[in-house]
Amino acid sequence: MRVIVGFRAIALGLALLVTGCAAPPAAEVDAAKAAVDKAVTDGAGQYAAESLKAAQDAQAALDAELTAQESKWFKSYDRAKELAIAAKAAGDKAAAEAVAAKEQADAVAAKAQADAAARAKAKAAAIRVGGKIEPPIKMNDVKPVYPAIAKNAGVSGAVVIEATIGPDGKVIDAKVLRSIPLLDQAALDAVRQWEYRPKIVNGVAVPVIMTVTINFKRQ
Secondary structure: OHHHHHHHHHHHHHHHHHHHEOOOOHHHHHHHHHHHHHHHHOOHHHHOHHHHHHHHHHHHHHHHHHHHHHOOOOEOOHHHHHHHHHHHHHHHHHHHHHHHHHHHHHHHHHHHHHHHHHHHHHHHHOEEOEOOEOOOOEEEOOOOOOOHHHHHOOOOEEEEEEEEEOOOOEEEEEEEEEOOHHHHHHHHHHHOOOEEOOEEEOOEEEOEEEEEEEEEOOO
16 A cells, blocks of 8 residues: 555656646747747837737746746746747737738828829919919818917918819919918918819819918908
8 A cells, every 4th residue: 555655656746747847838939939020020119019019028928937937946837838829919919910000001101192293293284374264163162260379469461372273173282472471371271171163174174273362350
């Protein structure tokens, strides 16, 4: 009987020793590090900063757990494996968010570039209003907001603006020809929101250039 008990004790000790000396989950640890590194490479620092920080924090927790186990006589890497899986998931999430955000930013930038090119082309082809070319009909009028600082300073008068109207009737460019510094921006802000009926010349909608006057009167 004592022999059996002793054998069981030895077997239990060996089992504990084997468990305690278990090797680190190398595959999971490597996968976690690769995922976090990929997130950095994919631009998560710029496009998904919060998710990248969460992934790096998860990686730091994994590293701390691995270091803690290295100092122990009986080692158990179950927790390290869980942390490695979590770090990989966080890294994958940060990388995916970064890629999506970058694609969206690139699309916005491309659209802005295309719009700028279209505006430049329209401005170059614009016909100046005058003679047989009558001004287009305004369809949407936005009144300027009289700046409080101008009112308080007793500033009033007329701001003259040169506006370029695109073939779709929207204002694509506006610049001040006659300035009243405290009123210029309010005048520009209003004019840029105006919309006109497209100007048709020889059956084709064309961009036109014309001058408009914005009057600011004190009440």
